[in-house]
Amino acid sequence: MAIDELEKKLRPPERGLPPYPAKMITLASGEVMVVREAKREDIGALLGTVYPLIEVAKDYYDIVAARMYNELLAMFRYRIANEFAIVGAIDGEIAGIVTSRDVDGKLGMSLHTLTIKRGLRVGAQLFAAKMEHHIEYCKEDEVWIVAESPIGFKRWMIEYELEDRSAQYPAVRHELGGVPTYALTRKLWDAVKAVKCTGTRPVPPEILRTADKLRMPNEYIQLPGWKRNG
Amino acid sequence: MAPRIGIVGIGHCRFGNSSDYDLVDVIAYSANDALEDAGGLALRKEVDQVFVGNMAAGMFNHQTAVASALISRMDMEPCPAELVENGPASGASAVKMGYMAIASGMADVVLVAAGEIMRTVSGWEATNIVATMAHTEAEYNMGLTLPGFAGMFTRLYMKKYGLTERDLALVAVKDHANAAKNKYAHVQLPVTIEAIADGPEAGVVNNYVAEPLRMYSTCPITDGSAAVILVNMDSPKAKLFGKKPIRIAGIASATDTHCVHNRKDPLVLDAVRLSAEKAYKMAGVGPADISVAELHDAFVIFELLNSEEVGFFERGKSFLGVRNHETEIGGRIPINTSGGLKAKGHPVGATGVSQIVELVRQLRGEAEEGRQVKDPKYGMAVNFGGFGNNVVTTILAKD
Numbered sequence: 103m104a105i106d107e108l109e110k111k112l113r114p115p116e117r118g119l120p121p122y123p124a125k126m127i128t129l130a131s132g133e134v135m136v137v138r139e140a141k142r143e144d145i146g147a148l149l150g151t152v153y154p155l156i157e158v159a160k161d162y163y164d165i166v167a168a169r170m171y172n173e174l175l176a177m178f179r180y181r182i183a184n185e186f187a188i189v190g191a192i193d194g195e196i197a198g199i200v201t202s203r204d205v206d207g208k209l210g211m212s213l214h215t216l217t218i219k220r221g222l223r224v225g226a227q228l229f230a231a232k233m234e235h236h237i238e239y240c241k242e243d244e245v246w247i248v249a250e251s252p253i254g255f256k257r258w259m260i261e262y263e264l265e266d267r268s269a270q271y272p273a274v275r276h277e278l279g280g281v282p283t284y285a286l287t288r289k290l291w292d293a294v295k296a297v298k299c300t301g302t303r304p305v306p307p308e309i310l311r312t313a314d315k316l317r318m319p320n321e322y323i324q325l326p327g328w329k330r331n332g
Numbered sequence: 333m334a335p336r337i338g339i340v341g342i343g344h345c346r347f348g349n350s351s352d353y354d355l356v357d358v359i360a361y362s363a364n365d366a367l368e369d370a371g372g373l374a375l376r377k378e379v380d381q382v383f384v385g386n387m388a389a390g391m392f393n394h395q396t397a398v399a400s401a402l403i404s405r406m407d408m409e410p411c412p413a414e415l416v417e418n419g420p421a422s423g424a425s426a427v428k429m430g431y432m433a434i435a436s437g438m439a440d441v442v443l444v445a446a447g448e449i450m451r452t453v454s455g456w457e458a459t460n461i462v463a464t465m466a467h468t469e470a471e472y473n474m475g476l477t478l479p480g481f482a483g484m485f486t487r488l489y490m491k492k493y494g495l496t497e498r499d500l501a502l503v504a505v506k507d508h509a510n511a512a513k514n515k516y517a518h519v520q521l522p523v524t525i526e527a528i529a530d531g532p533e534a535g536v537v538n539n540y541v542a543e544p545l546r547m548y549s550t551c552p553i554t555d556g557s558a559a560v561i562l563v564n565m566d567s568p569k570a571k572l573f574g575k576k577p578i579r580i581a582g583i584a585s586a587t588d589t590h591c592v593h594n595r596k597d598p599l600v601l602d603a604v605r606l607s608a609e610k611a612y613k614m615a616g617v618g619p620a621d622i623s624v625a626e627l628h629d630a631f632v633i634f635e636l637l638n639s640e641e642v643g644f645f646e647r648g649k650s651f652l653g654v655r656n657h658e659t660e661i662g663g664r665i666p667i668n669t670s671g672g673l674k675a676k677g678h679p680v681g682a683t684g685v686s687q688i689v690e691l692v693r694q695l696r697g698e699a700e701e702g703r704q705v706k707d708p709k710y711g712m713a714v715n716f717g718g719f720g721n722n723v724v725t726t727i728l729a730k731d
Contacts, residue, residue: 128531130538130548132524160352221521223537223547230536252454260456300536 114183119204122188122235125301126309129222133192136313137231137301140187140199145178147316148187151196152216158324162251163216169278170214173201185213188235190228191313198224200232202245210236210245211277212286215254220323226257230299237291244287248276259284262294334435338577339728340570341370341561342689343445347518347677350555351451355393356401359384359447359557363406366443366559371574376406378572379561380439382413385426385446386681391461392450402445419465420630421585421717422446423558423684424724430562431583440567446686447557448679458553462680465718467591479550481592481719482631483542488599489633490544493648497544501529502654503632504548504674510661511671513703516686518554518677551630554677558686578692581710582615582727584608592719604641604714607725612643615710615727619643622727623708624694625665626687628716629672635659638714639667642725666705669694684715688726695730 124138140148152174155167176182184204190197197219202212212232217225236245247264249255258264267274268282276283320330343365350358367373384399395401399413418425423446430442450458463477471481489495505525511517528538528548538546563570565577586606589595595602612618619642627642629635636650644665645653653659659667670676670690673683691711693699713726 127533127537128527130523130527131521132527221519223539227536256455297536297539300533302532 113180117184117204117207119184119186120239122186122231122239123303124305124310124313125231125303126305127227127301129192129224131222133222134309135190135192135197135224135227136305136310137188137190137228138310138313140189142178144189144316145174147196147318148174148189148199150318151218152199154322154325154328155216160324161253163324165250166214166216170199170201170216173213186235188228188231189316190224191316192219194312194315195317195319198228200228202232202236204236204240204242208243210240210242212236212245212247213278218319218322226298227300229258230295231301233286233291234295234299237286237288244285246274246276247284247286248278248281262286262290262298264290335567336565336579337431337434337562338565338579339560339688339692340563340573340575340577341366341559342692343367343369343559344516344686344689345557346516347554347556347679347686349451350449353449355386355389355395355447355449356398356405358449358555359398359402359445359559360405362447362557362559363402363443363445366445366561369575370561371572375572376408376443378569379408379411379441379443381430381433381442382408382411383426383429383433383442383444384413384415385422385444385685386415387417387419387422387448388461388680389448391464392448392452392458417681418722418724419717420462420628420678420680421684421715421722421724422681423686424688424713424715424726425585425684425717427560427562427685427688427726428583428585428724431580434562434564440564440569442562443559444562444685445557445559446682446684448681449555450553450679451555455553470591470593477542478630478719479542479545482633483545485598486544486549486631486633489637492599493651495636495651497546498525498529499651499654500544500546500549500632501525501538503629503635504528506654506660507629507632507668507672507674510669510703511675513700514671514676515700517671517675518552518556519671519675523548545631545633549632551673551678554679556677556679556686557682558689560685560688560692578695579729579731580726581617581729582611582613583724584610584614585722585724586610587723588721590718590721599637601637601641601720601723603720603723604638604725607723608642608712608714611712611725611727615729617710617727622665622710622712624669624691624705625667625712625714626670626672626690627667627714628683628687629668629674630678630716632674634716635668635672635674639665642712642714661703661705669699669703669705684713684724687713687715688728691728695728
């Protein structure tokens with residue numbers, strides 16, 4: 103049993119975050135995306151979805167995918183504290199994933215946003231869902247955010263008019279590599295949530311069921327010619 | 333009397349993100365595609381003149397002398413070559429220069445190739461670069477961008493004629509449906525009116541870009557190229573080309589004040605109307621003769637305004653035609669069958685040539701299933717340079 107004791111010492115403390123209630127969003131294409139918190143049993147499909155994108159250098163997919171893989175694996179193997187993942191699924195197929203974590207009940211640490219299905223603002227919707235979870239459900243005061251890609255910078259820093267905290271480094275430093283840290287405060291969230299965050303709740307059971315078992319995409323627009331098991 | 337001038341070859345790349353590629357390679361791709369369409373790459377040695385349409389390679393790609401580079405890339409020395417720059421109407425202006433070169437007797441065969449690689453820079457930097465075509469002191473330095481201009485323009489039209497945001501969305505739905513079937517389009521994605529206008533989540537899914545313009549009222553930032561080969565149909569060289577020419581029946585341009593505030597009525601696009609009138613006169617046809625039209629719709633409001641200025645609808649009534657499905661394929665006057673700038677994409681310098689390629693495809697009967705207009709006779713293209721202040725209208729005919 104010594105190993106169990108050691109394992110206990112290796113695992114981070116967990117606060118037990120409030121659940122994120124599922125919602126649905128009708129995308130521009132008319133497709134309905136179910137947005138729900140990922141469960142432990144989903145993580146295998148999430149890892150399998152993320153993995154191929156580690157090879158895509160364009161738009162920083164490689165670094166985002168590699169880091170998200172690490173975050174999901176760490177969550178599965180109990181090596182990161184108070185992390186959550188939210189997934190967007192269209193007819194059960196994973197369209198996008200976000201990861202984040204609670205630091206101390208007052209501060210959220212936004213980790214990554216990975217868009218699988220592009221052109222429908224899936225990433226923007228999932229990022230908003232992540233902020234919604236931090237501020238509305240976890241009741242945190244603010245969320246620290248960084249961007250690896252210019253697209254992310256535009257979507258989050260510019261469009262949300264995030265507070266630039268980079269001058270406060272090293273007192274304020276995001277967990278991801280010490281790059282410039284920006285913050286979404288409750289006040290900022292209240293100012294933008296009506297135009298950034300949407301979704302219908304409750305999700306009718308027949309629609310929610312479509313996302314019960316998540317499917318990995320067979321193809322990626324980011325990887326022309328690539329096929330799963332192909 | 334000017335010779336009959338026709339298009340015997342068309343080339344086009346898939347619009348989208350080509351920022352990993354060299355601009356000259358992307359233009360050469362379409363130029364070679366046009367030569368293949370005309371009968372083979374060897375025909376490049378028959379070309380008497382090359383015109384290249386491009387708006388801002390100096391800023392987007394830190395590259396100048398694109399026409400000279402294209403000649404060497406295509407092994408076409410010593411063929412004369414010049415760059416044509418007329419803002420987002422650079423493409424159509426290059427075609428007009430090609431027409432004039434043949435009409436003047438200086439050339440019998442002209443290759444017109446146009447392209448732009450915009451996604452090398454961020455979206456807001458691309459918007460900034462495009463905005464440099466506005467008046468420097470009175471507009472650009474005041475912070476005006478093209479989306480900002482178009483937003484104000486749309487607001488004014490709404491107030492005057494009763495246009496709604498839903499009407500703008502209807503244009504986008506039509507354009508995206510067409511682009512979804514166009515193999516060259518950037519955004520091959522149909523959208524629904526419920527999702528972008530009527531549904532409870534539409535306000536966020538279709539977010540504001542420059543109120544009242546939303547994301548689906550605005551063209552994407554796109555890379556791409558297109559090319560056409562013009563020939564003097566009355567010259568012996570015309571027999572070298574395999575395809576039956578699609579004749580340029582009319583081509584004309586007109587200008588308006590650089591500063592929008594100097595116009596008597598900002599909702600009246602004189603340059604569109606005047607260029608169309610000249611092109612109609614040259615072609616000997618009128619609005620009722622046009623079977624299919626590609627109208628410059630960097631913002632969907634322009635599709636509506638242009639369709640009024642060229643005479644398809646009365647002023648202030650075009651959106652009623654959209655509501656009545658008159659501009660859809662199968663309707664009275666199909667507009668932007670390619671998906672338009674809105675969904676096919678708008679690589680600024682390439683757009684004018686791309687519009688003409690689409691018309692040739694339609695007039696040849698080569699558009700994809702579900703996108704082909706039935707038995708078209710005349711096609712019209714309107715290409716904007718600036719905010720409606722330098723416009724080229726082209727009318728093509730299937731003889």
